[in-house]
Amino acid sequence: MIDVEIAAILHRAIGLEPSTIGPGIAQRTIEAHMKRLGLPTAEAYRACLRSSPEELQELIESLVVQETWFFRDPDAFVTLAALVISRRRNDNVRILSVPCSTGEEPYSIAMALADTGVPLSRVAIDAVDVSARALKRAEAAMYPPNSFRGSNLGYRERYFRPVPGGFRLDDATRAAVRFHQGALPRLPLEVAQRRYDAIFCKNLFIYCDEPSRKAIVTALTCVLADKGTLFVAAAEAPLISGGDWRAIEPIAASAFQRGERRKASGEISAPPSLAKMTPPARPAMRAATPAARPRVAPQPPPPARPPSVRPPSLADARRLADVGRLREAEEICQAHLKANGDLADAHFLLGLIRDAQGDADCAVESYKRTLYLDPEHVEALMHLASVMSKRGERASAERLLARARRAEAERRSR
Ligand SMILES: C[S@@+](CC[C@H](N)C(=O)[O-])C[C@H]1O[C@@H](n2cnc3c(N)ncnc32)[C@H](O)[C@@H]1O
Structure with missing residues (x-):
């Protein structure tokens, strides 16, 4: 059982609910840090966490879950591309990815938009995470094979080149993303002063309790432009829906907008030009499905029918x-x-x-x-x-x- 005061320190710092990261994991991590520092009691470690921001950051770095990959939840990128191209041709687009972990999400945003024909010169993506280590890897933009999941890896051919141990992202795509360190619900000053057309906040709420979730949603609402869209993970959609937020179904069940007038059916109108588009294939068939090219771009040929010599799998x-x-x-x-x-x-x-x-x-x-x-x-x-x-x-x-x-x-x- 994790020390309640240490849990409270973590909760205040990043909104983490330690029980969500697995039975015993938080406690074992804390014990490992106490051992490294030669601190025999929880009381001594608490005092250390209170007086040393560096030690608190060390603990956070080893507790946060950084699991991510390119085009995780392909639906979200399809929906974003559709929303962006429904705007006027010359409008600039500003997008926030928080938490961005090691960068796969914000770079996927850049690739999805570029694939749709949106010039990256029109796109500014800010990406925020509490982990300095994750951000360092994001800035290096060098990824191991595990960051590329599923079988549709055409984007890897188009945007990466192989290097020893993995793949390196091209400079133009890297340049579309700016990384910042920060812990929600507080946003880095530069980010807090901007307004974003879309915010990706995925796979964070599942680690937070209700008050932290509310504080984070409030902070994000302050930087979301009018008619902006908030993307969360499919599993987090039930945590957001209701109140002011409406899923922009039938386009996507985990993309939300605020302040829209509800239609009689209870659904939200899609932006006019978006309503004419083919809705993206949904739902993503598995968390690790191939990253589909946005539907609005020419489609890859459908898979050939499985050969008759073996039953289809x-x-x-x-x-x-x-x-x-x-x-x-x-x-x-x-x-x-x-x-x-x-x-x-x-x-x-x-x-x-x-x-x-x-x-x-x-x-x-x-x-x-x-x-x-x-x-x-x-x-x-x-x-x-x-x-x-x-x-x-x-x-x-x-x-x-x-x-x-x-x-x-x-x-x-x-
Ligand atoms: C599972 S990853 C999600 C990455 C990406 N959004 C995705 O869905 O693939 C969770 C990230 O949240 C970051 N994180 C946890 N609490 C945070 C907070 N309060 N503020 C900013 N980042 C946080 C962690 O460092 C980690 O990189």
Whole structure:
């Protein structure tokens, strides 16, 4: 059990709720720091954290979760590109990515916009994180293979060159992003003075308690331009929806705008030119799906039908689903279940497909079947929470999210 005063110090500094990072992890990390400093008691370590900002930063650096990768949640980048090109041709665009971790997110934003034909000279991206170590890696823009996940890595060919140990981003894309150190809810001065057309604040709220989340949302609201869009992770959408914020569905369920007039149906109008566009394929079929090129750019050819010599696999189904061929993807899932019996991943994929087809009842059934087979299936918990939240069942969504956080923490501590 982590010392309550140390927990309070961390909470004040970065809004972290230590229990969200896994049972025992925070405590073991604290003990390792006490040992390194030769401090035998929690009291001595508390005093050290209070008097030394450097030691507090050391502790923060070893507690924060920096997991990220390029084009994580492809939907968000598709939606952003659609929003940006719906503006006037010569408007400049200012975007904030916070927390940006090691830079994959803000650089993905730059690549997504460049792919859509928006000149990077029109784009200014600020990126903020509390971790000085993460920011150093972000500025170096040299990435190991693990930062590139999924199978659609065309962007790596276009924007990176191979170097020993990984890939280096080109200078023009690097130049579109400026990095700043800061701990939300406080924003660095330079950032606090600007207004952003879009803010990406993804995979942070899950580590915060309600008061911290509220403080962060308030800080971000102050720097979000009128009609600006706030992007959160799909799992965090239930934490944001309600109040002043409306998801800009049917475009994206985890992109929010404020102060819009609600239509009678309860939905928000998309910007006029956006409404005419093909909505992006949604939802992203898995956290680690290939980064789809924005729909507004020419589409890559759809995957060839799987060769007849082997039965189509779930990976084939996922690829088809990613390019919107939902019916075929569904058929493969059903055949897979028939041939191989009940498999959690096949039911989960079916759930995503049904969600994307707008059949929420069947999606819920598939997610529940997934959880019956694998009660700790984090993605199924998150997607089910998202459906529940859209139905207005907030308590049930919150419970599912709490379960997802525990399952994720458990997975990481193994
Ligand atoms: C899981 S990463 C998310 C990165 C990226 N947004 C994504 O979704 O892939 C979480 C990041 O939050 C940063 N962080 C945690 N608390 C923070 C705070 N209060 N202010 C700024 N950054 C914070 C951590 O240093 C870490 O790099």
